[in-house]
Amino acid sequence: MAVVRLPTLLERPAALNTEDATDWELVAAFRQGDTLAADRILRRYAPVVANITYRMMGPNDCEDVFQDCMYRALRKLRQLAHANNVRSWFWSIAVNTSRRALRRQALRRRIGLPTTPLHPDSFIRPSTPPDVALALREVYSVVESLPVKPRQALILRRIEGLKIAEVAEAMGASTASVKRWLAQAVAVIGTGGGEHEATRDLDEGDKD
Numbered sequence: 001m002a003v004v005r006l007p008t009l010l011e012r013p014a015a016l017n018t019e020d021a022t023d024w025e026l027v028a029a030f031r032q033g034d035t036l037a038a039d040r041i042l043r044r045y046a047p048v049v050a051n052i053t054y055r056m057m058g059p060n061d062c063e064d065v066f067q068d069c070m071y072r073a074l075r076k077l078r079q080l081a082h083a084n085n086v087r088s089w090f091w092s093i094a095v096n097t098s099r100r101a102l103r104r105q106a107l108r109r110r111i112g113l114p115t116t117p118l119h120p121d122s123f124i125r126p127s128t129p130p131d132v133a134l135a136l137r138e139v140y141s142v143v144e145s146l147p148v149k150p151r152q153a154l155i156l157r158r159i160e161g162l163k164i165a166e167v168a169e170a171m172g173a174s175t176a177s178v179k180r181w182l183a184q185a186v187a188v189i190g191t192g193g194g195e196h197e198a199t200r201d202l203d204e205g206d207k208d
Contacts, residue, residue: 023086031078038077042070045090049073052091055155056098069097091162091170095152102148146185149173153181154189 021029021037023044029037049069054062073093080089143151149171156167157178168175 024082027077027080027086038074041077041086042073045073045087046070048087048090049094052094052156052160053098055159056094056152057101061101065097065101068101069093072097085169088166088169091156091166092172095156095170096172099148099152102151146188149177150181150185150188153178154185157182 019040021040023041026037026041026044030041046066050062050066053065053069056062057065069090073090076093080086143154146154152171153167156162156170157164162170164175164178168178171178
């Protein structure tokens with residue numbers, strides 16, 4: 001996986017123990033001028049954002065999208081409403097930023113400019129059973145042909161393991177829309193009139 005870097009913040013003595021602070025204690029401290037609190041919360045959720053952007057964009061494009069996500073999060077952190085779930089907020093930033101990047105890629109393809117293809121083996125762990133790995137390679141071979149939203153819904157649900165409600169929150173959509181996008185993805189990936197092995201549990205996921 002590509003090495004990712006967090007935005008550099010001007011250091012200032014922390015007003016609280018950032019290691020043990022809750023998300024909202026960190027947000028409140030940042031609003032009061034504690035930049036180390038912002039650095040801590042960005043680092044806390046960097047793996048979440050990095051994983052999503054890596055799955056969405058592939059190893060060659062994920063770092064730029066990751067950096068964009070982190071700068072957007074830093075810029076908007078002071079305005080984060082207390083009603084928001086912080087993890088879901090970072091999911092949304094990762095999904096929306098990846099969506100814009102994917103649409104730019106689609107535009108480049110339409111006008112004949114080169115784009116970076118996904119490399120399925122970079123997504124599959126060495127410990128993955130051979131039959132599952134084969135199924136995942138077949139899935140990834142058609143993922144790029146999916147429209148952006150079905151593609152994102154499929155990756156968040158099947159690869160990241162989010163529940164339907166979590167996918168909906170991350171994508172800023174209803175659960176009905178997420179189920180529709182998943183059905184579209186399954187229709188493309190499915191073979192022989194049935195579901196592909198790698199997407200067989202999607203119907204069960206609709207019950208979450």
